[in-house]
Amino acid sequence: MSESKPRGEYPGASACGSSADETDPPGRHSPADREETPMNDHRSLGRQLGLFGTDPLIGAGLPYWLPDGAAVRHALEEYIRDAERRAGYRHVYSPVLGKRELYEISGHWSHYSDDMFPPMDVGGEQVVLRPSLCPHHALIYRSRARSHRELPLRMAELGGMYRAELSGVLGGLNRVRSIHLNDAHIFCTLDQVADEARAALDMIRRAYEALGIRPARLRLSLPGPGGKYVADPGKWRRSTAVLREVLDGSGMAYEAVEGEAAFYGPKIDVQVVDGAGRESTLSTVQVDFHQPERFDLRYVGADGARHRPVMVHRSIIGSVERAVAHLIEVHGGAFPAWLSPTQVAVLPVAEAQLPHADAFLRRCAERGLRAEQDGPDRGSLGARVRAARLVPYQVIIGAAEAAEGRVSLRLRDGRRVDALPVDEALARVEALVAARRVVLWDAEAAAPS
Numbered sequence: 171m172s173e174s175k176p177r178g179e180y181p182g183a184s185a186c187g188s189s190a191d192e193t194d195p196p197g198r199h200s201p202a203d204r205e206e207t208p209m210n211d212h213r214s215l216g217r218q219l220g221l222f223g224t225d226p227l228i229g230a231g232l233p234y235w236l237p238d239g240a241a242v243r244h245a246l247e248e249y250i251r252d253a254e255r256r257a258g259y260r261h262v263y264s265p266v267l268g269k270r271e272l273y274e275i276s277g278h279w280s281h282y283s284d285d286m287f288p289p290m291d292v293g294g295e296q297v298v299l300r301p302s303l304c305p306h307h308a309l310i311y312r313s314r315a316r317s318h319r320e321l322p323l324r325m326a327e328l329g330g331m332y333r334a335e336l337s338g339v340l341g342g343l344n345r346v347r348s349i350h351l352n353d354a355h356i357f358c359t360l361d362q363v364a365d366e367a368r369a370a371l372d373m374i375r376r377a378y379e380a381l382g383i384r385p386a387r388l389r390l391s392l393p394g395p396g397g398k399y400v401a402d403p404g405k406w407r408r409s410t411a412v413l414r415e416v417l418d419g420s421g422m423a424y425e426a427v428e429g430e431a432a433f434y435g436p437k438i439d440v441q442v443v444d445g446a447g448r449e450s451t452l453s454t455v456q457v458d459f460h461q462p463e464r465f466d467l468r469y470v471g472a473d474g475a476r477h478r479p480v481m482v483h484r485s486i487i488g489s490v491e492r493a494v495a496h497l498i499e500v501h502g503g504a505f506p507a508w509l510s511p512t513q514v515a516v517l518p519v520a521e522a523q524l525p526h527a528d529a530f531l532r533r534c535a536e537r538g539l540r541a542e543q544d545g546p547d548r549g550s551l552g553a554r555v556r557a558a559r560l561v562p563y564q565v566i567i568g569a570a571e572a573a574e575g576r577v578s579l580r581l582r583d584g585r586r587v588d589a590l591p592v593d594e595a596l597a598r599v600e601a602l603v604a605a606r607r608v609v610l611w612d613a614e615a616a617a618p619s
């Protein structure tokens with residue numbers, strides 16, 4: 171994002187949309203970085219695992235999600251919405267279209283129209299596919315008078331936006347024309363910015379822990395030389411100081427990089443590296459003074475006067491497309507149990523145990539677990555265990571287990587759990603999935619097979 175083309179430097183295009191930008195070219199990272207990054211390409215794994223696909227008749231950069239990919243995406247979206255609700259966010263929905271005039275006000279039209287789809291004429295008006303969610307959220311904020319008692323007002327949406335990427339750069343889920351963004355805007359006073367940014371960074375840290383991913387680095391993106399930045403040295407100094415204070419207090423190492431700020435404010439970028447060693451931004455926290463002015467946003471303060479709020483743009487996982495692409499590559503398709511398309515593989519040893527397997531499968535479905543049965547007609551038990559190697563929990567039901575009302579559990583990593591009563595096995599797996607942790611089982615309870 172250091173190139174002169176101002177991609178990703180608009181309200182929303184950066185905090186809310188930079189997740190669709192490739193940033194640095196390969197070769198910038200140390201060999202150690204690359205060794206730690208699995209070389210799984212999410213495009214080939216996505217095809218092999220039946221997660222998503224494309225069709226020339228739908229078009230380049232417009233992937234569809236197959237049932238297994240959709241299951242991963244739903245789990246991810248549920249996690250995000252749940253985390254946001256717990257953190258005091260309120261969710262909204264807004265349309266993926268807006269009048270051209272809206273983007274003229276936001277500044278996207280003058281700075282960003284190269285990356286936008288051309289306008290459509292409808293009944294004498296021009297409407298465009300939105301390049302970010304921020305302008306809609308600013309209008310929702312402005313839809314009625316706001317009091318200081320409502321601040322910080324945290325507005326979240328997992329919504330669609332569009333980017334007219336050139337077909338040459340499109341690939342898999344990383345570079346797409348239809349983007350679903352985990353987006354939020356916090357309207358607050360300047361004094362509240364630090365706490366809000368700190369809380370957002372904390373949400374990012376917890377999400378990465380649950381997802382089993384880690385940042386390649388944190389970047390404090392600052393303005394560089396040149397006149398492309400909104401002029402107000404005092405506000406720049408104050409917001410930069412706030413983000414520095416938040417980063418310093420986080421205990422996480424970061425690097426300040428000049429010339430990477432949005433034109434209206436500094437931001438924290440959480441960078442990840444893909445299987446080919448390319449770095450991109452997954453998560454952002456950004457302080458914006460520009461959009462509230464463009465949309466003349468106000469709140470009534472304790473003094474009865476009207477004041478201008480600050481907008482904090484933040485995204486925990488960026489776009490679901492890029493997040494899932496990254497998860498596929500990091501885990502090689504062996505997702506944490508709570509994200510796995512299939513969480514439980516039910517493997518009856520012989521025909522005689524089929525009724526027990528069917529009953530177990532129904533019990534899994536009743537508890538909301540994603541389970542599939544792989545019967546003896548599909549080959550030897552060993553072959554079926556191998557076929558289910560990406561499934562976190564493999565439930566084996568032989569004659570002894572069936573007679574005792576128990577099941578044997580085998581974990582994806584090869585560990586085995588002593589046969590458990592059916593209810594206990596179900597309850598344990600359900601609790602582990604609900605906890606949204608990366609660990610498959612409590613260590614002391616399982617032994618290597």
Ligand SMILES: [Zn+2]
Nearest residue numbers: 182186304483
């Ligand atoms: Zn935004």
